[in-house]
Amino acid sequence: MVIIYGATGYTGQLIVDECLSQGMRPLLAGRDATGVRALADRHGLNWRAASLEDAAGLDRVLAGARVVIHCAGPFARTSRQMADACLRDHLHYLDITGEIAVFEALAARDAEARAAGVMLLPGAGFDVVPTDCLAAHLKRRLPSATSLALAFHGGSGLSRGTATTMAENAGGPGAVRRGGRIVPVPPAWRTRRIDFGDRERLTATIPWGDVSTAYHSTGIPDIEVYVAMPPSAVRSLRLSRWIAPLLRTAWVRGRLMAAIRRRPPGPSPDERARATAAVWGEVRDDAGTTVVSRLRTPDGYTLTAKTAALAARRVVEGGAVPGFQTPSRAFGADFILQVPGCTRTDQ
Secondary structure: OEEEEOOOOHHHHHHHHHHHHOOOOOEEEEOOHHHHHHHHHHHOOOEEEOOOOOHHHHHHHHOOOOEEEEOOOOHHHHHHHHHHHHHHHOOEEEEOOOOHHHHHHHHOOHHHHHHHOOEEEOOOEOOEHHHHHHHHHHHHHOOOEEEEEEEEEEOOOOOHHHHHHHHHOOOOOEEEEEOOEEEEEOOOOOEEEEEOOOOEEEEEEOOOOHHHHHHHHHOOOEEEEEEEOOHHHHHHHHHHHHHHHHHOOHHHHHHHHHHHHOOOOOOOHHHHHHOEEEEEEEEEEOOOOEEEEEEEEEOHHHHHHHHHHHHHHHHHOOOOOOEEOOHHHHHOOOHHHHOOOOEEEEO
8 A cells, every 4th residue: 555645735646646547546644634634535545644743643644554655845854753654664665855864864774774674765756766867877878987967957836845945945055975975065056057958058056865865876976966047046046155144044934934835836737737857967987988868857746746656656566675775776777767758868
């Protein structure tokens, strides 16, 4: 049985719909019994409710399940409780985080998960399935690679959940990996013009999840991740270096959260249908050999629903690998190509 915890959120509901389209009948769960029951009744599904802070209640929610898709972020505040429950109850853990700290915290529990026979696989959505699979593919093409750069652009906008995570991290540093270690860098530390296959775009470094996961997937010691943005956004990120203490104040965070609550829950179906995303990756080795590959994918939220549901189905069919895993380590570098609308080209 598949459980979707946080099913009433924007992305959670997309994953419910995708699981149903793939022939699964997930059990819906969350902390708000009224909302979960209404959603379950709409789809004719079973449901359970418990807070993440209620360990005994959470154990009852997870009873009889094989895998949980954890969708209730921000994951820096929720992943530990769900992972604890999965390890206690011996079921596999998926989530849709993109937060480096969450990846690293779950990676540190690898031995514990192996001993329990449990797979811990965070980042089963757009963060980080396409980039992780592309990184693994590039490593396969150039086994001697010692540096990796990834970049992406496109999409249809932000959900409230994504915006909340960004607001909570406002004023924080960027991150890259050097010599195998994650090191902080200033926001928009580097810029680079990248050819995504249609045209060149300005990109800047961001603390994307692959700074953590790509190292676990490939062993490449130097990693940077970029996102396309206009020059005005680069200037704003660089300005944030000087006003970071202000961005971290309760007053500013409160104003940001109030603005987020006034937003729509997320992109509309039409907006998602019209949008696509592109991912670019490059590896180099010490001899100067360079290899480039690209991916085209559906909109990030559409892709998240498809990859999370597909990962859960693979687990139900017996495809779980105990311990901490990345998408490419668990399911292979070509996992992303099983998603309709995803294509990969090599240069």
